[in-house]
Amino acid sequence: MKVSCNVDVKHLSRVEGHGNIAIRIEDGQVRQAHWQVVETPRFFEAMLVGKHWENAPVICGRICGICSIGHTLTSIRAVENAFGMVPSRQTRDLRLLLKHMETLQSHVLHLFFLAAPDFLGTGSVFPLIETHPDVVKMAAGIKLLANDACDIIGGRRLHPVRTVVGGFTMLPKKEELEGLLVRLQEVAKDLQTTAELFKTFALPDFVRETEFVSLRGDGVYPFIGGSLISSDGVYRQEEEYRLMTNEYVSETNTSKLSRLSRRSFAVGALARFNNNHCFLYPEAKKVADELGLTAVSHNPFMNNIAQLVECVQVVMESQELIKGLLDRDWQPEREKVTLRAGIGVGAVEVPRGILYHCYEFDHDGRMKKCDCVIPTSQNNANIHHDIEELARQYAANGFADRDIELLAEMLVRSYDPCISCSVH
Amino acid sequence: MAVTTTYLGVPLYRPKVAFFDFTSCEGCQLQVVNNEANLLDFLSLVEVVNFREAMTEKSNDYEIAFVEGSVTREDEVRRLQEIRKNAKILVAFGSCACFGGVNQLKNRFNDLDWVKKEVYGDCPVDTKEAMPLEKYVKVDLHIYGCPVKKEEVEKIVLNVALGKAVNLPKYPVCMECKANGNICLFDIGEPCLGPITRAGCNSWCTNNRFGCWGCRGPAEDANVAQWQKIMRQHNFSRERMLDRLECFGGFDHLIER
Numbered sequence: 001m002k003v004s005c006n007v008d009v010k011h012l013s014r015v016e017g018h019g020n021i022a023i024r025i026e027d028g029q030v031r032q033a034h035w036q037v038v039e040t041p042r043f044f045e046a047m048l049v050g051k052h053w054e055n056a057p058v059i060c061g062r063i064c065g066i067c068s069i070g071h072t073l074t075s076i077r078a079v080e081n082a083f084g085m086v087p088s089r090q091t092r093d094l095r096l097l098l099k100h101m102e103t104l105q106s107h108v109l110h111l112f113f114l115a116a117p118d119f120l121g122t123g124s125v126f127p128l129i130e131t132h133p134d135v136v137k138m139a140a141g142i143k144l145l146a147n148d149a150c151d152i153i154g155g156r157r158l159h160p161v162r163t164v165v166g167g168f169t170m171l172p173k174k175e176e177l178e179g180l181l182v183r184l185q186e187v188a189k190d191l192q193t194t195a196e197l198f199k200t201f202a203l204p205d206f207v208r209e210t211e212f213v214s215l216r217g218d219g220v221y222p223f224i225g226g227s228l229i230s231s232d233g234v235y236r237q238e239e240e241y242r243l244m245t246n247e248y249v250s251e252t253n254t255s256k257l258s259r260l261s262r263r264s265f266a267v268g269a270l271a272r273f274n275n276n277h278c279f280l281y282p283e284a285k286k287v288a289d290e291l292g293l294t295a296v297s298h299n300p301f302m303n304n305i306a307q308l309v310e311c312v313q314v315v316m317e318s319q320e321l322i323k324g325l326l327d328r329d330w331q332p333e334r335e336k337v338t339l340r341a342g343i344g345v346g347a348v349e350v351p352r353g354i355l356y357h358c359y360e361f362d363h364d365g366r367m368k369k370c371d372c373v374i375p376t377s378q379n380n381a382n383i384h385h386d387i388e389e390l391a392r393q394y395a396a397n398g399f400a401d402r403d404i405e406l407l408a409e410m411l412v413r414s415y416d417p418c419i420s421c422s423v424h
Numbered sequence: 425m426a427v428t429t430t431y432l433g434v435p436l437y438r439p440k441v442a443f444f445d446f447t448s449c450e451g452c453q454l455q456v457v458n459n460e461a462n463l464l465d466f467l468s469l470v471e472v473v474n475f476r477e478a479m480t481e482k483s484n485d486y487e488i489a490f491v492e493g494s495v496t497r498e499d500e501v502r503r504l505q506e507i508r509k510n511a512k513i514l515v516a517f518g519s520c521a522c523f524g525g526v527n528q529l530k531n532r533f534n535d536l537d538w539v540k541k542e543v544y545g546d547c548p549v550d551t552k553e554a555m556p557l558e559k560y561v562k563v564d565l566h567i568y569g570c571p572v573k574k575e576e577v578e579k580i581v582l583n584v585a586l587g588k589a590v591n592l593p594k595y596p597v598c599m600e601c602k603a604n605g606n607i608c609l610f611d612i613g614e615p616c617l618g619p620i621t622r623a624g625c626n627s628w629c630t631n632n633r634f635g636c637w638g639c640r641g642p643a644e645d646a647n648v649a650q651w652q653k654i655m656r657q658h659n660f661s662r663e664r665m666l667d668r669l670e671c672f673g674g675f676d677h678l679i680e681r
Contacts, residue, residue, distance in 0.1 A: 065451020124479030
């Protein structure tokens with residue numbers, strides 16, 4: 001057993017936003033072990049009060065610089081649900097394709113640019129440009145395809161412009177979709193190479209049992225809308241999301257926190273995998289098997305692997321979506337919006353987990369109340385308890401301070417936290 | 425400074441640059457990484473010594489600081505002043521840094537206690553009115569946009585590296601939009617701030633049939649009254665005019681409330 005340890009990381013690097021890690025062990029006892037979010041809040045939920053509905057997707061998309069497409073689509077879904085609008089199949093397929101491409105770019109950004117340097121012993125991706133040029137080039141290639149696809153469908157890779165309530169302002173050209181299809185087939189091969197690389201990484205063998213929350217699959221691996229499920233057996237409808245998130249305010253964090261059946265729960269790729277693995281494409285299942293990911297996994301470091309599995313999943317499903325879109329004639333891109341007073345909820349699986357937006361509108365379509373529950377804010381309490389347990393386990397095994405520090409940093413990075421998002 | 429690249433046979437300085445983030449979505453920084461096709465060329469121009477979102481190493485020895493985000497808390501003021509001391513050139517990077525961005529929408533209530541209560545209930549979290557960097561420190565260069573446009577960022581960084589002047593367009597987005605041969609959005613019933621917003625984005629939104637929301641702030645000599653007349657002619661209410669004008673904070677000094 002280690003007698004003392006002092007880890008103090010201010011503004012952890014290679015994550016989105018500002019968070020601190022502190023671990024203090026004295027006389028063999030863990031005196032303090034915490035994950036603390038210190039990001040400055042932006043108050044989106046207040047900003048929108050009194051605003052016309054048209055503002056919601058434009059403003060709420062700005063909650064996040066990585067998953068702005070996810071926020072925009074969730075916002076649009078909440079508005080459409082409030083107004084009782086049901087999108088056409090074409091709109092649904094294009095939105096899902098757009099979302100898949102954001103998931104791909106976000107997961108690849110995290111896996112290669114933020115997480116991989118830890119496993120390859122560097123402080124950033126920049127030295128890897130010299131030492132692993134093929135890997136960096138391949139990762140950039142996958143990201144480029146995903147971002148190009150977001151440009152083609154959403155009009156812009158960050159803060160999309162074609163996505164509106166009722167559908168799209170413009171549709172992609174069919175030739176552009178055909179081009180994407182060819183590139184997706186190439187990327188499927190690159191993901192095999194990625195899987196081979198990740199097989200060589202030694203993921204820490206750390207386990208802490210927790211609860212996993214995600215959308216509930218119904219024949220397909222779910223991403224946009226539907227009912228909610230937890231691995232502890234809680235089952236709710238989309239509009240009952242508050243019973244799933246139970247947000248509370250903590251004095252030491254600027255992020256709100258969540259709990260359900262236990263003192264914390266997890267959302268994200270690992271939660272989706274654990275709850276819905278039976279709906280994965282065989283190609284995605286194969287990668288999970290090869291990398292030793294089996295449900296229900298309680299090792300948070302396996303979220304990296306679950307993200308890789310999802311990359312395969314979204315690349316497979318995107319090809320099917322494009323083939324379907326190419327087979328059918330284009331329908332009108334945008335449906336007319338009819339206002340009505342009411343409340344609408346949108347639940348969407350964005351890269352870091354399930355995201356909820358809930359809006360209440362008056363008869364003129366002005367926002368009376370706005371609530372956004374972010375994946376990382378749902379994860380923050382779970383990260384905190386993981387760090388406590390990690391400190392306990394690794395201190396008991398006599399690990400050095402710097403090893404515990406690195407492991408704690410890697411643990412937080414495994415969740416791929418989006419901290420400014422969590423403190424929207 | 426390491427000299428590694430040449431331009432027209434002349435050795436090129438490779439300035440040390442640092443990226444910093446304040447209250448924001450960090451999307452503008454991400455635009456730099458989102459630049460897969462020529463990221464490596466970009467990196468050959470500069471030496472990145474600070475970029476928390478992408479690297480663990482850090483240094484206070486830098487010449488150009490790219491600062492994203494608006495200022496909303498006292499500790500941010502101090503951190504920004506520290507950066508100002510270290511940097512030869514401080515760049516306000518993106519609309520939040522230039523104008524306060526969407527974050528300044530909370531200022532319009534003139535009641536921070538209500539704002540805090542609306543979001544955090546009885547456990548309020550510290551915040552000030554969201555302000556652009558210029559409120560607290562001298563800013564040498566503005567890069568507008570929500571998000572910034574990476575092609576424009578590259579051009580500006582190249583000019584700074586070469587010691588050339590940086591000239592931003594003075595004319596409005598409307599000119600770029602016309603040059604791009606787009607249908608005028610007013611003709612298909614969409615409101616648009618393109619006639620008075622500063623160009624430089626190559627009419628990014630309107631190329632996609634999405635009306636301009638003014639993220640780059642006003643063009644020089646923007647004729648707001650004339651724009652309001654166009655909006656009225658197309659039956660857009662005063663409220664929808666205000667939505668556009670106040671969204672990113674750039675038109676704040678031109679709004680008659």
